Amino acid sequence: MQSSLKISVIIPVYGEAGSITACIKNVRECCGEDCEIIIVDGSADGSTLSAVKDDGVMLLSSPPGRAVQMNYGAKKASGNILLFLHADTTLPPAADSLIRRALLAPCASAGAFKLGFDTSARSMKFIACIADLRCRIERVPYGDQAVFITGKTFAEVGGFPEIPLMEDVELFRKIKNKKLEIVVLKESVTTSARRYQAKGPLRCAFINTCLRILHVLGISPETLSKWYY
Template sequence: MTWRLGMVRPDPGDRSQWSVVIPVLQEAQQLPSLLAQLQGQEEVWVVDGGSRDGSGQIARSMGAHWLRSEASRGVQLRLGAAQATRPWLLFLHADARLPSQWPLALARVLRDPAVAAAAFRLRVNGRGWKLRLLEQLVDWRCRCRGLPYGDQGLALAADVYQRSGGYQPIPLMEDLELVQRLHRHGDVVQAPAAVQVSARRWQRLGVWRSSWRNAQLRRAWRKGVPIDQLAGLY
């Protein structure tokens, strides 16, 4: 049965009550491992921004719903959420690897009526003290400021998502923009489990250079620099 606004939320510990939305673009290498973890009763939507590497065929062959979209993460996430039919929503990047018993980990925090949304703790699949320090800084930011980013996943009730206005159709900062609005509806917290992500984005530029660039982009966005201009720099 399709969940609708006004219906009672079922328990988030039941994985059959989850819709999982995954935006992709050229993710044929990363996507299979994530979809292999999502072979239960959850509903899975893969929203493809124009891949030419077979990502769509992989999604369909592994039981996911597949949608074509323009290549804009905000647009892709918004489109997937609009198709979702379950009372709980989980948004993930394709390189994420979920912890075991992920619905139970999320349920431990989402059952609290004061909580609007939850993200996983971040673990980067790579070696070196710089990545371990990065993980600690992300953990501090989430605990002290309630600001997880999209690579940590985002889980929330569908009715909270709808009331917040959901993801905006923007190519950059879509995660931070939504999380800031979610604070009007309750706390944004970390679940007591970690999602593992690829180190590829930090390996390309280096941990410090990548972190500095992202911080500069966020600062410019807060000052009102247009998103399209920032996306070009990104």
């Protein structure tokens, strides 16, 4: 029965015209032709949507903000399982089967893949290793790990809180409060290291860690977002 559950892949974008075709191709290859793909563009010019040539993809526009865009896509989704994917993240082979199998676990309602980067640099391998350790201890994945959740649980927790930063952390905090299991798969996604390389890998990792600590200490996402950007 689980194998028949439909997966809706929701991709929030903003200025991703150059990568969206490759992203859609990867989703088709790794989740099957029958999966539902929904792209939600937060840019007023709709440049990413204009670059999509696949007629089977649902194209939506919404106000900017990753949480806002993902929630809007989820409202339009018809799948039993929601997979939230960044446009610069590549899924592993047979991702659909891995997700369905993960959600067979008792009380499992959400999860994510292991984090990987599109570079062999030692600094990035170290960051990925630390991220994996943190995630397995905390059971709080980040958005660049291609998080997935049953539509039922997503509705029950009220979706992503529409805040400018840490929306993924807050979503999984709500799931944990319901005593539901969060599955972290051993298979990795491959995420672009461009943001880390632009700021410096270790500096970027340090900033992310500081922001997370400040979030735990009660600093508002709005303030954190100003500091981050």
